[in-house]
Amino acid sequence: MQNIVVTTSPVEAKQLEATYRVVRRSIDARQRDIKVNLTLLADDEGRYIPIDAPLPRYNEPHFKQVSTESPVVHIIGAGPAGLFAALNLLEHGIKPIIFERGKQVSERKRDIALLNRNEVFNPESNYCFGEGGAGTFSDGKLFSRSKKRGNMQRVMELFHHFGAADNVLYEAHAHIGSDKLPRIIQNMRECILAHGGEIHFEFRVESLEFRDPCPTILAIGHSAHDTYRMLAATGVAMEAKGFALGVRAEHPQALINKLFYHNQPQSVVNLLGNASYSLVTQVNGRGVYSFCMCPGGHIVPAGSDVDGCVVNGMSASHRNSPFANSGMVVELHPTGSAIEALDYQEYIEHLAKQHGGPNAQAPAQRMKDFVEGRCSASLPDCSYLPGLVSSRLDEWLPDPIGSSLRQGFRDFDRKYKGFLTNDAVVVGVESRSSSPIRIVRNTATMQSVSHEWLYPCGEGAGYAGGITSSALDGINAALKIAERYGKLL
Numbered sequence: 294m295q296n297i298v299v300t301t302s303p304v305e306a307k308q309l310e311a312t313y314r315v316v317r318r319s320i321d322a323r324q325r326d327i328k329v330n331l332t333l334l335a336d337d338e339g340r341y342i343p344i345d346a347p348l349p350r351y352n353e354p355h356f357k358q359v360s361t362e363s364p365v366v367h368i369i370g371a372g373p374a375g376l377f378a379a380l381n382l383l384e385h386g387i388k389p390i391i392f393e394r395g396k397q398v399s400e401r402k403r404d405i406a407l408l409n410r411n412e413v414f415n416p417e418s419n420y421c422f423g424e425g426g427a428g429t430f431s432d433g434k435l436f437s438r439s440k441k442r443g444n445m446q447r448v449m450e451l452f453h454h455f456g457a458a459d460n461v462l463y464e465a466h467a468h469i470g471s472d473k474l475p476r477i478i479q480n481m482r483e484c485i486l487a488h489g490g491e492i493h494f495e496f497r498v499e500s501l502e503f504r505d506p507c508p509t510i511l512a513i514g515h516s517a518h519d520t521y522r523m524l525a526a527t528g529v530a531m532e533a534k535g536f537a538l539g540v541r542a543e544h545p546q547a548l549i550n551k552l553f554y555h556n557q558p559q560s561v562v563n564l565l566g567n568a569s570y571s572l573v574t575q576v577n578g579r580g581v582y583s584f585c586m587c588p589g590g591h592i593v594p595a596g597s598d599v600d601g602c603v604v605n606g607m608s609a610s611h612r613n614s615p616f617a618n619s620g621m622v623v624e625l626h627p628t629g630s631a632i633e634a635l636d637y638q639e640y641i642e643h644l645a646k647q648h649g650g651p652n653a654q655a656p657a658q659r660m661k662d663f664v665e666g667r668c669s670a671s672l673p674d675c676s677y678l679p680g681l682v683s684s685r686l687d688e689w690l691p692d693p694i695g696s697s698l699r700q701g702f703r704d705f706d707r708k709y710k711g712f713l714t715n716d717a718v719v720v721g722v723e724s725r726s727s728s729p730i731r732i733v734r735n736t737a738t739m740q741s742v743s744h745e746w747l748y749p750c751g752e753g754a755g756y757a758g759g760i761t762s763s764a765l766d767g768i769n770a771a772l773k774i775a776e777r778y779g780k781l782l
Contacts, residue, residue, distance in 0.1 A: 294334060294335070294336060294337070294342075294349070295334075295335050295336075295337065295339070296316055296317075296332045296333070296334060296335070297332070297333050297335045297339065297341070298330060298331070298332050298333075299330075299331045299332075299333060300321075300328050300329070300330050300331075301328065301329055301331065302327075302328065302329070303327060303329055303561055303564040303565050304564060306318075306329035306331055306564070307564050309331055309333065309341075310331070310344075311344070312341075312343065312344060313333050313334070313341040313342060313343060313344055314333065314334040314341070314342040314343070314344055314346065314463065315331055315332065315333055315334075315463075315464070316332040316333065316334050316463045316464065317330075317331070317332035317464065317466075318330070318331055318332075318464075318466075320565055320568075322553055322554055322555065322568070324555075325555040325556075325557075327554060327555070327557065327561070327565065329565070334463065348459055348462055348463075349462075351446075351450045351453075351462075352450075353454065354380065354384060354450075354451060354454060355384060356380070356383040356384055356484060356488045357383055357384065357385070357386040357488065358488050358489055359383065359386060359387065359388040359488060359489035359490065360388070360489055361388075363386060363387060363388040363489070364386075364387045364388065364778050365387070365388045365389075365390060365507075366378075366382055366387055366388070366389055366390070366508045366509070366510060366771070366774055367390050367392065367507070367508070367509045367510070368389055368390065368391045368392070368509070368510045368512060369391075369392050369498050369509065369510070369511050369512060369513055369520075370391075370392075370393060370426070370511070370512035370513045370514055370517075370751070370753070371391050371393035371395075371423075371424050371425065371426065371482075371492060371494075372425065372426020372427065372428070372512055372514050372751060372752075372753075372763065373425070373426055373428060373751070373760045373761075373763040373764040373767065374426075374510075374512035374750050374751025374752070374753075374757065374763040374764065374766055374767035374770075375391055375393075375426075375510065375512035375751070375767060376391075376425070376478070376481050376482075376485075376764070376767070377448065377451065377763075377764040377765070377767040377768050377771075378510050378512065378750070378767035378768060378770055378771040379391055379485050379490055379771075380451060380481065380484070380485065380768075381767070381768045381771035381772065381775070382490075382771045382774070382775065383484075383485065383488050383489075383490060385771070385775040385778075387771075387774070387775060387778060388489060388490060388491075389485065389490045389491070390490070390491040390492075390493070391485070391490070391491065391492040391493065392493050392496045392498055393422075393423070393424060393492065393493065393494050393495075393496060394417050394422050394495070394496065394497035394498070394517075395417055395418045395419075395422035395423030395424065395494065395495070396417075396418045396423050396424065396494055396495060397423075397424050397479075397482070397494055398423065398424040398425055398429060398475045398478050398479050398482075399475075399479070400418070400423075401418050401419075401423035401424060401429075401430075402475065404418040404419060404423075405418075405419065405420060405430060408420075408594055408653055408679070409593070409594070409678040409679060410678070410679070411651070411652045411653050411654060411678070411679035411680055412652070413652075414594075414596075414599060414652060414653060416597060416598065416599055417495065417497065419594075419595075419596070419597060420593055420594065420595045420596075420605065421514065421516035421595060421596070421597040421725075422514075422516070422517075422597060424478055424479075424482060424494065425474065425475065425478035426514050426760075426763075427514055427515075427516065427595070427605075427725075428474070428759070428760040428763075429471070429474050429475055429478055430471050430474075430475070430593070430607065443765050443768065443769055444765070444768075445761060445762075445765055447765075447768070448761050448764045448765050448768070449461045449462055449467070449761075450462065451764075452469070452477060455477045455480040455481050455484070456476060456477045456480050457469055457473075457477055468608075468610065468612075469610065470608065470609045470610025470611070470612075471607045471608070471609055472609040472610055473610050498520065498523075499523060500523065500527070501523075501524070501527055501747075503744050503745075503746060503747065504746075505745065505746060506746060507746055508746050508748065508774045508777075509746060509747050509748065510748045510750060510767065510770050510771070510774070511524075511732065511741075511747060511748060511749045511750065511753075511754060512750055512751045512753065512754075512763075512767055512770075513751075513753040513754075514751065514752060514753040515725060515727060515728035515752045515753045516597040516725055516753075517597075517753060518597070518598065518635060518639065521631070521632070521635055521730055522632065522635075524732065525631065525632055528743060528744075529732060529741055529743055529744055529747065530732070530733040530741060530742050530743035530744075531631040531730050531731060531732045531733060532630075532631050532730070532731050532733055533627040533628075533629060533630060533631045533633065533634035533729060533730065533731075534627075534634075534728070534729060534730065534731040534755050535624065535625065535626050535627070536625055536627075536634070536638070536726065536727045536728065536729040537580075537582075537584065537622035537623060537624055537625060537726045537727065538622060538623060538625060538638070538641055538694050538722065538723070538724050538726075539581075539584075539620060539621045539622035539623050539694060539698055539722070539723045539724075540604075540620075540621050540622075540686065540690075540698065540719040540720060540721050540722060540723055541592050541604045541605070541606055541618055541619070541620055541621070541719070541720045541721075541723045542583075542618065542619055542620075542621045542660060542717060542718070542719050542720075543592055543616050543617065543618040543675055543676060543677075543717060543718050543719075543720065544616070544617050544618075544712075544714070544716065544717040545615060545616065545617070545716060545717075546567050546568075546588060546589055546614070546615050546616055546617040547615070548617075548711065548714070548716060548717075549567070549568050549569075549570065549588070549617040550562050550567060550568045551711075552568075552709045552710075552711055552712060553568040553569075553570055553709065554568050566588070566612070567588035567589045567612055567613075567617065568588060568617070569586045569588045569617075570583060570586055570619070570709075571583055571586065572619075572705050572708075574700075574701050574704040574705065576623075576693075576696075576697040576700045576701055576704075577693065577697065579623055579624045579625075579693060579697050580623070580624040581621070581622070581623050581624075581697050581698060581700070581701030581704075582621075582622065582624075582701075583619040583620065583621055584619065584620035584621070584622050584723070584726050585605070585606055585619065585620050585726070586606075586617070586618075586619035586620075587606040587607060587608040587612075587617065587618050587619065588608065588612050588617050589608055589611070589612030589613050589614045589615075589616070589617065590606050590607055590608030590612065590614055590616065590617065590618050590676070591606070591607055591608065591614055591616065591618070591676040591677070591678075592604050592605070592606055592616075592618050592675065592676050592677040592720055593605055593606065593607050593677070593678075594653040594655070594677075594679055595725060596642065596653075598639070598642065600642075600643055600646055601639060601642030601643050601645065601646050602642060602645035602646040602649045602653070602655050602656065602721065602722065603642055603645070603722060603723075603724050603725055604655055604677065604720050604721070604722065604723060605620070605723065605725065606618045606619065606620065614676055616675070616676040618676065620723040620726055621698060621701065621702075621719070621723070622723055622726055623693060623694045623697040623698060623701075625637075625693075625694075625729075627729060631729070631730045631731075634729035634730060635729055635730060637729070638724055638729050641690075641691070641694070641722055641724055642722060642724055644689055644690075644691075644722075645721040645722040648682070648684040648685075648686075648689055648721070649682050649684070649721075650680065650681075650682040652679065653679035654679050654680045654681065654682050655677060655679065655680075655681055655682070655720050655721060656681070656682055656683075656684030656686060656720070656721045657669075657672055657675070657677075657681040657682065657683065657684060657686075657718050657719065657720045657721070658672075658683065658684060658685065658686045658687065658718070658719055659672065659673065659715040659716075659717070659718055659719075660702060660713060660714060660715060660717040660718065660719050661713055661714055661715040661717075662687075662715060663686055663687050663698075663699065663702075663719050664687075664699045664702050664703065664713060666687050666688075668683065668685055669683045669715075670683070671683070672718055673715075673716055673717075673718050675718055675720070677720060681718070681720065684721070686719060686721050687699070690721070690722075698719075727752070727755075727758060728752060728753055728754075728755050730755055731754065731755030731756070732749035732753075732754040732755060734748070734749050734754070734756075738773060739769065739770050739773045740773075748770040748773065748774065750763075750766040750767050750769070750770040751763040751766050751767060754766075
């Protein structure tokens with residue numbers, strides 16, 4: 294097998310995509326004559342592989358039946374790091390016992406529906422907490438293909454095994470979608486239970502007692518602020534790390550299509566799909582950039598604290614909402630302790646809550662008003678279901694966040710004239726793009742440098758940045774434990 298790159302027109306690209314197996318797709322919209330770059334899978338003689346040809350076989354996972362007599366590993370958190378760690382442990386005959394503060398995915402859906410209607414916020418069951426972690430209901434992008442951390446392809450194979458579409462096996466930027474990922478997560482849970490593992494939902498870990506040998510995988514996710522504080526009080530080594538704060542910006546998708554596809558007719562847009570973007574600039578030595586861009590998506594309430602207001606973005610598999618949103622964030626480099634960095638993150642979230650409305654209503658301002666320092670007398674239509682409240686984000690977002698964002702929007706508008714518009718809205722705040730804390734671990738063993746048998750992993754430990762890299766980090770932690778138990782195959 295080999296990969297062959299073809300650069301062609303949108304019409305010809307659509308024909309090729311309907312006929313042959315596409316490994317990667319990207320759009321070159323720098324000029325009005327838009328080109329599509331396709332990487333097609335071909336045999337050794339250069340013949341393209343038909344789309345309906347059987348996929349290359351991979352080694353199906355073999356999960357062993359475990360019991361009370363099997364070695365045991367405790368896992369805190371049922372996000373991608375925790376679930377994939379549990380699956381790998383089962384492959385080595387080790388019994389995983391998962392503790393998850395949130396609910397099963399089906400019950401979590403009901404709590405999220407209440408939250409979206411701005412009726413009830415459950416601090417233990419929301420977009421952050423519950424089966425599958427934050428990624429379950431916030432997009433389902435599977436972007437990473439890095440080989441530096443290990444076998445990323447194995448992560449994709451496991452997603453496929455549990456129900457993801459074939460494209461996860463070969464596309465570089467596969468997207469499952471928040472409408473389909475919950476069922477895949479449920480299939481993983483059923484497999485873990487069927488093979489003797491345990492999962493305890495609505496079980497928040499409030500203290501840890503370390504005993505040898507009792508391996509514990511710490512896969513808490515980046516929103517478990519109370520757990521961070523408990524770990525700090527326990528003496529677990531942690532440090533502040535760079536992170537980003539900002540807003541979620543939303544435009545009409547039609548405007549983004551116009552700007553980034555150079556006024557191409559709707560017939561061309563239909564061939565290309567809704568436009569996305571990736572923007573970055575430097576303001577006074579700080580990066581200002583778009584993050585988690587969701588074409589045809591929705592803004593969602595993504596906080597975990599009744600006293601804070603946090604937003605994020607997601608899109609379903611079809612990406613057919615009339616809105617396009619993206620995090621717009623500013624790099625921060627904390628110099629104090631880990632808890633001080635966490636305090637600052639929470640301070641910004643509490644500010645947003647103070648300037649928002651009842652329950653999950655979020656503070657918002659038209660984009661041009663934000664840049665030019667004006668109150669927005671009205672707000673445009675927005676995908677954010679709990680509702681918006683007009684607020685002077687330009688006044689209360691502290692520097693360097695507010696000033697850097699304003700200059701960043703000016704920079705983006707110089708490149709894409711019309712991006713800075715009052716048809717767009719900025720919603721506060723986007724603060725959970727990554728954790729401000731790293732739980733320090735030994736590079737070779739993956740154990741905490743302060744507590745033997747504690748294995749911090751995933752995004753919450755500061756060693757991953759999304760679903761796939763978190764899943765792989767969980768697998769790697771499980772492999773280290775299996776090796777230590779002497780059961781690595």
